[in-house]
Amino acid sequence: MLSALLATVSGPAAQAGEDGDRFAIGDDAFRAAQTVTFAEPGRADLFLGGERVSATSDISGTAHLAGRWLTLSGAVGGNAYALGQQIAVTGTVAGNATLFGQEVTVRGPVAGNLRASGSELEITGDIGGYALLAGERVALDSAISGDLALTARQVDFGPGARVAGTLTLYESTPGSLSVPASVAPAERVERRRIEQWEHDWGGPQMVSWRGALGGFVFGVLLVAGVAALIAALVPEALAAMRRRILDRPLRTLGAGFVALSAISGAGLVVALTGIGLLLTPAFFLLAALAGFFGYVVGAYAFGVALLSAAGRALPDRIGERALAAGVGALAVGVIGLVPFLGWLFVLLVLLTGLGALAIRLLPDHLLGSPRY
Structure with a gap:
């Protein structure tokens, strides 16, 4: 795998x-x-x-x-x-x-x-x-x-x-x-x-504040690094997904909700067959991977929006895209520290990014939306 x-x-x-x-x-x-x-x-x-x-x-x-x-x-x-x-x-x-x-x-x-x-x-x-x-x-x-x-x-x-x-x-x-x-x-x-x-x-362990801060910084760098890698490999696709999120955020959010529900629900439906129980973990792993990459795309788009609001031009180089992803991941991470509401915001970012991925990868007629 x-x-x-x-x-x-x-x-x-x-x-x-x-x-x-x-x-x-x-x-x-x-x-x-x-x-x-x-x-x-x-x-x-x-x-x-x-x-x-x-x-x-x-x-x-x-x-x-x-x-x-x-x-x-x-x-x-x-x-x-x-x-x-x-x-x-x-x-x-x-x-x-x-x-x-x-x-x-x-x-x-x-x-x-x-x-x-x-x-x-x-x-x-x-x-x-x-x-x-x-x-x-x-x-x-x-x-x-x-x-x-x-x-x-x-x-x-x-x-x-x-x-x-x-x-x-x-x-x-x-x-x-x-x-x-x-x-x-x-x-x-x-x-x-x-x-x-x-x-x-694998269980919960006591973590020092330095360890927690280091983990937070590593998470921000990981998101920035993955976004930079995607920008280097498929720059046009990443730019299209960013435009999709910023232009039509609510519809993209809905597409992400449907996509994640479909992947997770498929695992449960397959499990009902009995034989498909062996495949259920694979569906949940796929849902986790989809959520991670959705979070990367969503954080990148959020970072672009923040930098644009600050007067910066849209990113067109790998370094600028990595910076935007880092800014977005940092901002989302800080907002995510707010009890309850922060987690909801992180979930919205994840689903919106996943929606952009789904619209980009699936045929147009399935979601009724152009790919951009």
């Missing part, structure tokens, strides 16, 4: 050409194309998106990568975030690394914490903090200075594998995975049932 999603997102990049689009503001760099190779020294934060992405230069800030085949070989002075099909981190990461993919390889050292999820994980670089690993097959041949929480069907410990803290294994049958004494002594190995993984790592 991850491969299909990435193919959907990065597929249009082939139409954008090899050069794609690039933008820089301050010391931060933004790149989006079918093939992205970043080799510019002196940059802080990095935002790269495409089918094949490679970052070879050192940066002083945080790296954000999204695509199919991702390679991060330069040193990262901050944190590293990557979402892709194949991810390889060979450079040094001074902060934390959060990686989600099908095949994830970490050969460079990570000074902070490592959070990685995928079908196949290979960790050979030393970890300065804790490690949180979830996969089908995990190969570990590195020293972990903190704790290790691990769930996998198959685990291979190499000769260099060491866990200085507590090693917690989540297994379908406790005791099925063997741990050499050289990795961690028996008294520092905890075994739990796989069902406890969600309880331990």
